[in-house]
Amino acid sequence: MLVHLGVDDIDSPRGGCTTHFIYRLLGKWLDDPRVKLIDYPNLIRLSPGVPWKTRGNGALVLRIDTSRDPVDLFEEALVYAEEYVAEYHHPESQPGIALYMGEVNDVLKRFSNKALSDIIPSTLLERILSKLGDKILYKRIAGGHRGLIGSLAGIGYRMIDTDYTYELIAYRTEENYGEPRRVSKDSIKRMAIAMKGKTFLNYDWETDKPLILPHGPDPVLLGIRGEEPEYVIEAYSMLEIEEPVEGAIIFRTNQHTDAHLMRINNLGEAFIYRSIRIKVRVYSKPRRIRGGHVIFKVTDGEHVMDVAAYEPTGGFRKIVEKLVPGDLVEVMGVVRPMSSSHGPTINLEKLHVIALAPRVKILNPRCPRCGSRLKSAGKDKGYKCPRCGFRAKDLPKEIIYQDSTLEPGWYEPPPRAFKHLMKPIERFGREKKEFPPYIMPDKFYFKGEPLYSP
Ligand SMILES: [Zn+2]
Numbered sequence: 327m328l329v330h331l332g333v334d335d336i337d338s339p340r341g342g343c344t345t346h347f348i349y350r351l352l353g354k355w356l357d358d359p360r361v362k363l364i365d366y367p368n369l370i371r372l373s374p375g376v377p378w379k380t381r382g383n384g385a386l387v388l389r390i391d392t393s394r395d396p397v398d399l400f401e402e403a404l405v406y407a408e409e410y411v412a413e414y415h416h417p418e419s420q421p422g423i424a425l426y427m428g429e430v431n432d433v434l435k436r437f438s439n440k441a442l443s444d445i446i447p448s449t450l451l452e453r454i455l456s457k458l459g460d461k462i463l464y465k466r467i468a469g470g471h472r473g474l475i476g477s478l479a480g481i482g483y484r485m486i487d488t489d490y491t492y493e494l495i496a497y498r499t500e501e502n503y504g505e506p507r508r509v510s511k512d513s514i515k516r517m518a519i520a521m522k523g524k525t526f527l528n529y530d531w532e533t534d535k536p537l538i539l540p541h542g543p544d545p546v547l548l549g550i551r552g553e554e555p556e557y558v559i560e561a562y563s564m565l566e567i568e569e570p571v572e573g574a575i576i577f578r579t580n581q582h583t584d585a586h587l588m589r590i591n592n593l594g595e596a597f598i599y600r601s602i603r604i605k606v607r608v609y610s611k612p613r614r615i616r617g618g619h620v621i622f623k624v625t626d627g628e629h630v631m632d633v634a635a636y637e638p639t640g641g642f643r644k645i646v647e648k649l650v651p652g653d654l655v656e657v658m659g660v661v662r663p664m665s666s667s668h669g670p671t672i673n674l675e676k677l678h679v680i681a682l683a684p685r686v687k688i689l690n691p692r693c694p695r696c697g698s699r700l701k702s703a704g705k706d707k708g709y710k711c712p713r714c715g716f717r718a719k720d721l722p723k724e725i726i727y728q729d730s731t732l733e734p735g736w737y738e739p740p741p742r743a744f745k746h747l748m749k750p751i752e753r754f755g756r757e758k759k760e761f762p763p764y765i766m767p768d769k770f771y772f773k774g775e776p777l778y779s780p
Pocket residue numbers: 693694695696697698711712713714715716
């Protein structure tokens with residue numbers, strides 16, 4: 327029987343990690359011949375707009391062909407999840423678990439597509455649960471329903487007709503939790519160069535910092551993101567890891583596919599917390615505000631909305647500042663709620679410059695007598711020459727057409743500003759195009775020592 331086990335929000339700001347829970351759970355199940363994975367473990371990132379996410383808003387799903395009783399399987403996973411949560415539980419996390427029997431249906435599929443771009447109200451969750459009837463087993467392990475929403479949404483996102491990538495995650499041994507991560511920086515740089523095109527977002531060269539090492543007390547030592555399982559294994563084997571590892575696992579994931587961006591044609595559909603992409607015209611000149619953020623207005627012809635490139639996006643703001651009213655662009659990002667100082671604002675995570683409006687500079691006319699640039703003589707009083715005193719009322723202004731230093735094309739923030747779902751421009755053209763119904767995992771689970779061999 328085909329079953330899908332989803333878990334979410336097992337992690338918390340204090341430690342623990344849902345991927346680590348799955349790593350440990352598989353440690354128990356992989357030796358059981360009655361539990362056969364029909365896919366790599368899935369790591370499904372959900373809407374980045376949700377205001378309460380702990381770190382990444384990601385659900386984990388195991389898709390299993392099993393001869394065991396699904397109720398037993400669910401109970402076993404539940405008991406183990408409760409143990410894990412007891413160790414790491416944080417009052418703000420809302421862990422949940424669900425097991426779905428059979429192939430994913432359209433109800434679940436639509437639910438998860440919505441959870442990728444939007445906020446799911448608990449009323450919708452209740453409706454879906456009642457529609458799924460006895461095909462679903464579930465439990466809110468602690469707190470509210472957020473983890474349960476994630477579990478169901480993860481189950482519904484099969485990635486058999488959408489783009490996907492892989493991530494290898496390695497875990498630390500417990501005595502090192504909270505300690506600085508000991509992975510040779512030089513080896514990360516060498517790997518990033520050697521594996522360019524096969525892996526991505528490994529290193530931020532501008533700030534000279536590795537991107538594969540998280541910060542914080544969680545069990546994750548490092549994560550390597552790439553196009554294929556063999557690439558992330560090869561990259562992992564190049565790293566000089568100077569601390570013991572519990573092991574490593576490879577997830578198939580919707581990370582860095584832009585799966586969260588809902589295409590809309592009308593800013594009226596740019597609801598708060600929704601992730602969107604829309605073609606619009608620039609409506610006001612970008613300006614830099616306190617804190618270094620760059621803000622401009624866009625219009626769809628009917629509505630006007632603010633777009634912001636925030637300070638952490640670094641040099642990306644310089645590109646944005648070159649926009650002028652009339653430019654045709656596609657903007658992508660999460661809609662942030664209004665505050666006392668601004669309306670709803672699209673948090674710009676990628677920019678597509680489609681067509682440039684003419685860049686014009688309008689100048690006062692030159693003096694017909696001496697050639698100096700005339701000055702205004704005051705409102706409705708015409709011009710006056712600052713050099714020879716010539717006065718004139720109705721001379722036409724001089725219009726200068728300038729070449730833009732901005733080219734049509736795609737622009738993105740530096741790698742360090744990337745969130746889990748954002749697709750880097752370097753991945754354009756590498757999107758998966760073939761989708762076998764089952765992607766049988768081969769080498770994906772490693773115990774103990776790192777793979778480095780000098
Ligand atoms: Zn003059």
